[in-house]
Amino acid sequence: MAGVDEANHKKRKLPEVSEIEIDVSAPEPPSKKALRKAKRKASEAPLENASEQKTEDAADNEETSKKRSEHGIWIGNLAFSVTKDDLRKFLTSNCSFTDTTITRIHMPKSSEKHGKAQNKGFAYVDFSNQKATNEALGLSEHLLTGRRVLIKDAKSFAGRPEKSQGEASSGAAASGHPPSKRIFVGNLGFDATKEVIEEHFGKCGSVAHVHLATFQDSGKCKGYGWVTFDDLAAAEAAVRGFVMFDEDDEGEDYGSDSENRKKSRKPKQRKVWMNQLLGRRMRMEFAEDATTRYRKRFGKDGEGKKTQTAEISEVEPSDQDATGGQSQWSRPKQGKPDYSRYDKETVQKLSGAIVEPQGKKTTFD
Numbered sequence: 001m002a003g004v005d006e007a008n009h010k011k012r013k014l015p016e017v018s019e020i021e022i023d024v025s026a027p028e029p030p031s032k033k034a035l036r037k038a039k040r041k042a043s044e045a046p047l048e049n050a051s052e053q054k055t056e057d058a059a060d061n062e063e064t065s066k067k068r069s070e071h072g073i074w075i076g077n078l079a080f081s082v083t084k085d086d087l088r089k090f091l092t093s094n095c096s097f098t099d100t101t102i103t104r105i106h107m108p109k110s111s112e113k114h115g116k117a118q119n120k121g122f123a124y125v126d127f128s129n130q131k132a133t134n135e136a137l138g139l140s141e142h143l144l145t146g147r148r149v150l151i152k153d154a155k156s157f158a159g160r161p162e163k164s165q166g167e168a169s170s171g172a173a174a175s176g177h178p179p180s181k182r183i184f185v186g187n188l189g190f191d192a193t194k195e196v197i198e199e200h201f202g203k204c205g206s207v208a209h210v211h212l213a214t215f216q217d218s219g220k221c222k223g224y225g226w227v228t229f230d231d232l233a234a235a236e237a238a239v240r241g242f243v244m245f246d247e248d249d250e251g252e253d254y255g256s257d258s259e260n261r262k263k264s265r266k267p268k269q270r271k272v273w274m275n276q277l278l279g280r281r282m283r284m285e286f287a288e289d290a291t292t293r294y295r296k297r298f299g300k301d302g303e304g305k306k307t308q309t310a311e312i313s314e315v316e317p318s319d320q321d322a323t324g325g326q327s328q329w330s331r332p333k334q335g336k337p338d339y340s341r342y343d344k345e346t347v348q349k350l351s352g353a354i355v356e357p358q359g360k361k362t363t364f365d
Contacts, residue, residue: 069126071133072154080118095135186283205234241275
């Protein structure tokens with residue numbers, strides 16, 4: 001028994017492991033204090049960058065606030081990475097004037113991308129004389145950082161669209177029709193109904209009539225229609241896309257003279273948008289008045305009148321008299337569709353004629 005106990009209590013030998021090598025020449029790892037100091041510096045770096053950016057913006061504003069020269073150009077189609085120095089170098093290297101001739105470079109900047117400020121793709125450059133302006137205008141369509149720049153006179157506004165006069169004329173300018181009580185509504189959902197549209201536009205004013213274009217088979221909306229109001233102001237509000245409502249300030253205690261204060265207090269206004277219905281952004285513009293449209297189509301010189309006249313002039317050969325002229329009882333061709341716009345095979349199918357087979361007949365033994 002004693003021998004067994006001695007065998008059990010013998011110490012086990014540890015497995016042989018290679019000794020750990022320590023590089024004494026290696027730098028000492030940073031302490032916790034050094035790590036905290038580095039973290040503090042990293043947090044202060046954005047503030048320094050912001051201050052530098054503010055300094056640059058201040059310099060740009062100072063340059064922008066300089067008095068503009070009478071001689072200047074507008075240069076567009078610039079790459080977003082182009083700087084003022086690149087633009088200055090491009091002008092001076094391709095023209096005979098010196099750097100001092102350029103009195104001002106205004107390059108608006110957009111939001112930063114990947115931590116770098118970018119321009120908006122255009123800039124204004126002012127010169128001290130007209131000769132330098134004429135030289136710079138000759139550089140239009142030249143390459144700058146791989147893009148052909150467009151250069152125009154800063155005073156030239158040719159090609160710009162004219163601004164609309166007032167909010168009420170915005171819908172008229174878009175449609176070309178004067179303001180009227182009848183408006184066109186587009187981009188409607190197929191599930192839109194007259195009741196839903198009348199309830200929606202009822203916030204603008206009293207709705208007189210709603211006409212929807214529908215499919216013949218399903219009766220669903222085709223996506224557009226017309227709404228007629230009783231008042232012109234209601235139609236203008238609908239085309240504008242929003243209505244202003246007064247909010248009642250209820251539940252507030254004004255004291256003994258509450259009534260006088262309520263009268264003197266201006267009511268708060270709330271804007272309610274009318275340009276969305278069933279999750280779709282509608283297109284609204286003034287439409288032609290129904291009477292005007294009817295006169296255009298069926299008036300004295302209307303489209304419908306011309307069509308009817310053309311149909312009457314086309315008479316059948318049997319309706320002509322012996323002299324070759326039109327008889328007294330001539331009548332237009334009716335019940336005969338016009339096949340002139342179809343090809344030969346389609347005409348045969350539409351007219352009910354027998355279509356001759358084409359190709360070869362294959363028989364099997």
